[in-house]
Each structure stands twice: as C-alpha cells, then as structure tokens.
Amino acid sequence: MIRLIKKGLMFGNLVHISSPALVERYNRALQHLAGKTTALTDFHIDISGYSPEVGIELEDELYLNPNGVNRQFILLTTEQKRAPLLNVKFSTSRDILREFIEMNEAQLFALTATDAVAGELVNSVIKLTTPRDLLNLRKIEIEADTAGGTLRKAQQLAGMVERFKTEEDAWFDDVLIAKMIETAKETGDVTRNPVRLRHTAFEQRNFWTAHFGGLYLFPDLNHPAVICMGDRPDDMPIKYVFDPSQRNQIAKFLGLNGLVETIIEARGVNSAAILQQKMDFLTVDAATDAGVDLTGLDRGDMRRLARNHSDRLPDAYHGLAQLLRWAKDGGPWPRITSDHPAYFYTLRATNTPNRDLVNMLLAELAPLDPRQVFICHKELFYRTYATWPEAKKAYVADFLAREYQVDKAGARAALFGHEPDMSGNDRISEDIIARVGPWGAVGRS
Known part of the structure; x- marks a missing residue:
C-alpha cells in the first residue's frame, strides 16, 4: 500500500493536524465521544475526523464507528468537507456528512474557531444482528455540539432570555441574570447571532453497506431488490434477493428500473x-x-x-x-x-x-x-x-x-x-x- 500512498491514491486529501491547539481540541472531542485520547501530536483526519494513525495507535480502526452503524465525527475545520471518508460501512455516510457541513458552513466555521464539533449519525438501530435490520435504517439524524457544549448552552441561554423577556418579575431575578451573563460569556449574543444547526435529518433510501459480506439495497424503486455479495440472506422482507451468479436477474432488475x-x-x-x-x-x-x-x-x-x-x-x-x-x-x-x-x-x-x-x-x-x-x-x-x-x-x-x-x-x-x-x-x-x-x-x- 506504500506505493498507493506515495502516489496520492490512498489517504489522499486528508486534513493534516499538527498544531497543539487543534490536537488538544481533538482530544477533548475524542474523550467526549469515545472516552479515549491520542498521544500523537501530528496526524491526518478524514471528513469524519477519523485518523488512520490514531486508529493504529488505539488498535481500533472503528474508534469513531462503534459496531459500524452509528458513525461518530469530529470537526476541527470546515475544510474536512473536501476529505474522503475512510473505513466506509455505508455508501451514504460521506454524502450526508458533506451536505451537513455545507448547509451549516458559516455556523460550523464560527464554532470550530474555538472548539471542536463532535457528533454522531444516529439511526434507530444500535447494532445490526440480521440483514433485515438494514431496512430500518431509513432516516439518519445528526446530533452535534462542541466538546464544551456551546449549542446546548446556547439553547439554554435562549430559554433564559425568553423567560427574562416574558416573566413579570424576571427583571428582579438576580440568579437568572447571573446565569445569563455567565452563559453568554461562552456562547456570545444568541439574540443577534443565534447558534443553531439546521437540516440534521437525512433520508437514506437506496444504499450499499459493507455489513453481511456486502449488500446493495434498492427498496425505494418501482421494482425493488437486494443484491448480496456475501452469503445470501434468507430473512429480507423484499421479494427479490440476488447474488452475483444470477446475472440474468440482476440485468433484468437494472433494466426494468x-x-x-x-x-x-x-x-x-x-x-x-x-x-x-x-x-x-x-x-x-x-x-x-x-x-x-x-x-x-x-x-x-x-x-x-x-x-x-x-x-x-x-x-x-x-x-x-x-x-x-x-x-x-x-x-x-x-x-x-x-x-x-x-x-x-x-x-x-x-x-x-x-x-x-x-x-x-x-x-x-x-x-x-x-x-x-x-x-x-x-x-x-x-x-x-x-x-x-x-x-x-x-x-x-x-x-x-x-x-x-x-x-x-x-x-x-x-x-x-x-x-x-x-x-x-x-x-x-x-x-x-x-x-x-x-x-x-x-x-x-
């Protein structure tokens, strides 16, 4: 693989992390997500914040993707949107992450100026036990916040501001005012610059997964089917399940659709x-x-x-x-x-x-x-x-x-x-x- 790496054909376009400030933010986010930290001071990350060097150090290439289902991510810069996604388990994951970054680029740029943004691509399945579970992965929601909880605190501050504006005696509530001032030191003025991320739910219709030997799922077509590259699953609630030996059936499926x-x-x-x-x-x-x-x-x-x-x-x-x-x-x-x-x-x-x-x-x-x-x-x-x-x-x-x-x-x-x-x-x-x-x-x- 060294030949591929030298020619830029493997691990290309990864983001180089070497500044002590970014390494420290990465460790805080990693501790928040996985309860781990890295001793490395120089490494590269993909669009999700996964680092192959850190994966080797921790002896866990899925340290940001437990069970290979709910992908976690660490954003240190919006430039990660140009990076590839390594150790792909679902074909839709990179597109979802990139769309999320692009739709919230201004907010994420502001947030990552002082902290790392950590989050997760969440679905209703924690662990896949049978291929049938894959059809439950229809909707992916992104939960994200800075390692220091800026968004959560901004939401709390917005609630306190609303109380201050609407409750009759709030002007005399010294505790409320003190909490607002203290929280605003961390979040800024949320009335003028509201800190919130939008479009955090994504539909996952037809997709590929590395699980169960590799499966291509096309449930959202006029003529749905599943094409399996490993062992043929026997519990899929889709009528047509093909393997590579069924060339005629696969060709017909592709043509009909x-x-x-x-x-x-x-x-x-x-x-x-x-x-x-x-x-x-x-x-x-x-x-x-x-x-x-x-x-x-x-x-x-x-x-x-x-x-x-x-x-x-x-x-x-x-x-x-x-x-x-x-x-x-x-x-x-x-x-x-x-x-x-x-x-x-x-x-x-x-x-x-x-x-x-x-x-x-x-x-x-x-x-x-x-x-x-x-x-x-x-x-x-x-x-x-x-x-x-x-x-x-x-x-x-x-x-x-x-x-x-x-x-x-x-x-x-x-x-x-x-x-x-x-x-x-x-x-x-x-x-x-x-x-x-x-x-x-x-x-x-």
Missing part, C-alpha cells in the same frame, strides 16, 4: 477509447498471470501482449473486442447477453439519483477494470489490490496516477458524465441505437 445504459449509447463519451482501455486491463491481468514484465507498455506493446497471450485472455475480452470492432470498423453487431462475461463491462449507470450506487455495483460485477473499481468502490479496490502480484500493482498504480489522479473531474466526466457531446466524434448515430437497442440483433447499418 432504467438504471443502466451501454457505453455505446452513452452521450458525451469516447466509447471506443473506454472499451479499448477495459480490454487493456483484461490483457494486463492475463499477462500478469504469465509473469510478464509490464513496465513502460505502450499501445504497440499492449497489442503484442494480447496476441502472445490470446489463449489466456478471458471471454470478456473477446466480447469487448467484438463491440469495439462494431463501433470503429463496421464489424458485425455483437449479441452480448447478460450471460456473457463481457456484459457488465459494457454498462454504466444512467443519470438518476442512484447513479453512484449503480456504478459502484457495476464495478463489483466487473472487477477486472481497476480504474472503475478505484473510482467507484475504493473499499473493494484496496482489498483486491492487496492480493495482486507486484507487476500488476505497479502497472495499475502508475496508470491511475498518470491518467486519473492528474484530472479526477475530467476522468469522471469522460467515463460517467451525462452532458451532451458537442464534438460529434466517436458517437454512434442515434437512429442506429434506436433500432438495435442496447443489445438488439440488428446488424450495423
């Missing part, structure tokens, strides 16, 4: 280039198994590798090659059904609220495309990366650093964007797509 489109259909992408790169990754995987040196490969080298190791290339490669020939050279229209190993490599999510979740699922169904896995499902990428031979680790890390890391937004837009393409290049005509559909039997016109 309008969740996917083929790369050939997609607007605004160079479909031929995407297909070629996926084929290159499949070639690299086959060449790695043969012990080939992958250093400094160019386009000619990749073609030679494919020829020399054609007997090792998976069926998915040959399906993508047929599609590429159709797209570029007018070859016969390939009939690639969901049974074909290439099928899920040819898809991307349509532009729906579930786009990121569907691309995450597709990455898991097409695991030999490390670029998509890295972009869409980092937990899976790091897990599988650790199992690769050194040659493949070096090739993929160099590729991602060269082709993705330098322009993340551009790479994402090129692969998954849904903006209309104005160039007219590398686009299959709309009338052909309309005639053949995603995978029709009509030949190329």
Whole structure:
C-alpha cells in the first residue's frame, strides 16, 4: 500500500493536524465521544475526523464507528468537507456528512474557531444482528455540539432570555441574570447571532453497506431488490434477493428500473477509447498471470501482449473486442447477453439519483477494470489490490496516477458524465441505437 500512498491514491486529501491547539481540541472531542485520547501530536483526519494513525495507535480502526452503524465525527475545520471518508460501512455516510457541513458552513466555521464539533449519525438501530435490520435504517439524524457544549448552552441561554423577556418579575431575578451573563460569556449574543444547526435529518433510501459480506439495497424503486455479495440472506422482507451468479436477474432488475445504459449509447463519451482501455486491463491481468514484465507498455506493446497471450485472455475480452470492432470498423453487431462475461463491462449507470450506487455495483460485477473499481468502490479496490502480484500493482498504480489522479473531474466526466457531446466524434448515430437497442440483433447499418 506504500506505493498507493506515495502516489496520492490512498489517504489522499486528508486534513493534516499538527498544531497543539487543534490536537488538544481533538482530544477533548475524542474523550467526549469515545472516552479515549491520542498521544500523537501530528496526524491526518478524514471528513469524519477519523485518523488512520490514531486508529493504529488505539488498535481500533472503528474508534469513531462503534459496531459500524452509528458513525461518530469530529470537526476541527470546515475544510474536512473536501476529505474522503475512510473505513466506509455505508455508501451514504460521506454524502450526508458533506451536505451537513455545507448547509451549516458559516455556523460550523464560527464554532470550530474555538472548539471542536463532535457528533454522531444516529439511526434507530444500535447494532445490526440480521440483514433485515438494514431496512430500518431509513432516516439518519445528526446530533452535534462542541466538546464544551456551546449549542446546548446556547439553547439554554435562549430559554433564559425568553423567560427574562416574558416573566413579570424576571427583571428582579438576580440568579437568572447571573446565569445569563455567565452563559453568554461562552456562547456570545444568541439574540443577534443565534447558534443553531439546521437540516440534521437525512433520508437514506437506496444504499450499499459493507455489513453481511456486502449488500446493495434498492427498496425505494418501482421494482425493488437486494443484491448480496456475501452469503445470501434468507430473512429480507423484499421479494427479490440476488447474488452475483444470477446475472440474468440482476440485468433484468437494472433494466426494468432504467438504471443502466451501454457505453455505446452513452452521450458525451469516447466509447471506443473506454472499451479499448477495459480490454487493456483484461490483457494486463492475463499477462500478469504469465509473469510478464509490464513496465513502460505502450499501445504497440499492449497489442503484442494480447496476441502472445490470446489463449489466456478471458471471454470478456473477446466480447469487448467484438463491440469495439462494431463501433470503429463496421464489424458485425455483437449479441452480448447478460450471460456473457463481457456484459457488465459494457454498462454504466444512467443519470438518476442512484447513479453512484449503480456504478459502484457495476464495478463489483466487473472487477477486472481497476480504474472503475478505484473510482467507484475504493473499499473493494484496496482489498483486491492487496492480493495482486507486484507487476500488476505497479502497472495499475502508475496508470491511475498518470491518467486519473492528474484530472479526477475530467476522468469522471469522460467515463460517467451525462452532458451532451458537442464534438460529434466517436458517437454512434442515434437512429442506429434506436433500432438495435442496447443489445438488439440488428446488424450495423
């Protein structure tokens, strides 16, 4: 993993904490949340305030996420909104935290100027005992306050101010006035600058969880289903529960809900280039198994590798090659059904609220495309990366650093964007797509 860290592909964009004041605030918040402190004076934190260095020190990578259900967080700066979320257990957690920070940025900026803000993503489940419990996680509420209780005290002060203004004898209540003055020293003038956080409840509809071997839950669709990557649960109150071996059923589910489109259909992408790169990754995987040196490969080298190791290339490669020939050279229209190993490599999510979740699922169904896995499902990428031979680790890390890391937004837009393409290049005509559909039997016109 050191290679990934050096290239900024792991633990990238974390917030560096080194000032004694911030470390002291972090420890007060950590003591408040978990009853622990760190002896480190220099560490990095993610959007939730989790630090991999502190996790190692405490020998607990879930020190801010007990039971992996109710994620706790420590905010030292609003700049954490740009950081990733590590040790992800739910696909929605980072989006919720980022939206919370952005909607309360001015208030959080003021609060974190003098203290850390500590809180928790709270739901009705304390611990998951069965997969069925996951369907109870429909609403996530954020509870937050400074380690010193500024918001709680501000609320108390607001109540005291109201009493002072409305109760007949409050002007003569020396105890009340003294309490107001003392509390105001900590909270400031809450009448002119009310201290409160808004929008602290979030709906969690369709989501992925790492629990129970990995589950994709789509209860909030016209045709709901659960897709499990581990053991198949038998107690889910949803009629359709699929595992990766049920390719036809998963494909039908994605199609019925309008969740996917083929790369050939997609607007605004160079479909031929995407297909070629996926084929290159499949070639690299086959060449790695043969012990080939992958250093400094160019386009000619990749073609030679494919020829020399054609007997090792998976069926998915040959399906993508047929599609590429159709797209570029007018070859016969390939009939690639969901049974074909290439099928899920040819898809991307349509532009729906579930786009990121569907691309995450597709990455898991097409695991030999490390670029998509890295972009869409980092937990899976790091897990599988650790199992690769050194040659493949070096090739993929160099590729991602060269082709993705330098322009993340551009790479994402090129692969998954849904903006209309104005160039007219590398686009299959709309009338052909309309005639053949995603995978029709009509030949190329």
